[in-house]
Amino acid sequence: MANRNEIESYLNAFLAVDRFKDYGPNGLQVEGRAEVRRVVSGVTASLALIDAAISDGADAVIVHHGLFWRGQDGRLTGWLGERVRRLMAQGLNLFAYHLPLDAHPDVGNNAQLGRRLGLLADARFGEQELGFSAPAGSNGTLAVLASRVQQALGGRMPLVLPGDGRALSRIGWCTGGAQGYFESAIAAGVDAFLTGEVSEPQAHLARETGVAFLACGHHATECFGAPALAAHVAERFGLEHRFIEIANPA
Numbered sequence: 001m002a003n004r005n006e007i008e009s010y011l012n013a014f015l016a017v018d019r020f021k022d023y024g025p026n027g028l029q030v031e032g033r034a035e036v037r038r039v040v041s042g043v044t045a046s047l048a049l050i051d052a053a054i055s056d057g058a059d060a061v062i063v064h065h066g067l068f069w070r071g072q073d074g075r076l077t078g079w080l081g082e083r084v085r086r087l088m089a090q091g092l093n094l095f096a097y098h099l100p101l102d103a104h105p106d107v108g109n110n111a112q113l114g115r116r117l118g119l120l121a122d123a124r125f126g127e128q129e130l131g132f133s134a135p136a137g138s139n140g141t142l143a144v145l146a147s148r149v150q151q152a153l154g155g156r157m158p159l160v161l162p163g164d165g166r167a168l169s170r171i172g173w174c175t176g177g178a179q180g181y182f183e184s185a186i187a188a189g190v191d192a193f194l195t196g197e198v199s200e201p202q203a204h205l206a207r208e209t210g211v212a213f214l215a216c217g218h219h220a221t222e223c224f225g226a227p228a229l230a231a232h233v234a235e236r237f238g239l240e241h242r243f244i245e246i247a248n249p250a
């Protein structure tokens, strides 16, 4: 059992939240009961996750995608009001960590995905150094890399834009919606770049620069950070923890 505020202070320091400019608030987003015994982690604070956490008897939820983002008008109505009402009615705390959780060198989404692909980052690139890059190691060809990704992400086949078919010596990656990092990955000298999503321009960039691009799923690439963080905090404070996967094909 631990106090909610102690957990928040610990997490904020552990993830160095003050170092990031983000699209929403990091830390405790919805305040519930003061004492926390059981934690549920998940990718996104969707209604399905909130309901599953309530059924699970959780006192706190730790997610990567919280409720509040730049550009919202601030009203707690409709679907957003329902999520907040459900949390508050149950006294459930909601902790959300976005970019600080992508970036963390151990429990972060990038570090955790890299580990599953046999990639150990030795350099960073892009805005706020969120892009990771590593020697390709045993992922020497695009076919090997693509099948390793598929294996690591529960059988989900990535969308592959093949580039010029070169052997891979360095691989760059950034989980989630980081297709906009493709150019800085190319500038950083990688032979292939992995992220969650793809947009129209990346197909042309892959053809014209010869650097391969793999879109592996936003949700799929970000499944590992929140449970790694929650497991860490559970261990630190002697809490119970369970990750709840809410499937998402996007």
Ligand SMILES: [Zn+2]
Pocket (backbone or CB within 6 Å): 064, 065, 175, 176, 177, 218, 222
């Ligand atoms: Zn994301």
